[in-house]
Amino acid sequence: MKCPNCASENPEETKRCGNCSYDFQRKTATFGQGGEVVVTDIKMPFWSMVVFMVKWAIASIPALIILYLIGILLMATLGGMNMMIGTRMH
Numbered sequence: 860m861k862c863p864n865c866a867s868e869n870p871e872e873t874k875r876c877g878n879c880s881y882d883f884q885r886k887t888a889t890f891g892q893g894g895e896v897v898v899t900d901i902k903m904p905f906w907s908m909v910v911f912m913v914k915w916a917i918a919s920i921p922a923l924i925i926l927y928l929i930g931i932l933l934m935a936t937l938g939g940m941n942m943m944i945g946t947r948m949h
């Protein structure tokens with residue numbers, strides 16, 4: 860691992876630079892601040908946002924229907940099992 864601060868080579872497992880004691884874990888935090896890219900994405904034209912949202916909504920409708928059907932099937936199966944257990948108990 861190359862130190863981003865002083866460019867000296869360090870073992871991959873070290874958390875701090877042996878030369879300047881730079882915190883390598885700070886590097887991931889800096890990558891996290893790369894969320895600025897997301898901010899610039901939000902700044903894209905409003906209409907493209909709307910188109911994206913509409914496309915997403917249309918795409919999610921079949922998925923929602925499938926999830927709904929799976930939910931009904933699960934409920935029916937569980938309900939049927941409960942009824943079977945119930946009849947066995949009595």
Ligand SMILES: [Zn+2]
Nearest residue numbers: 862865876879
């Ligand atoms: Zn260093």
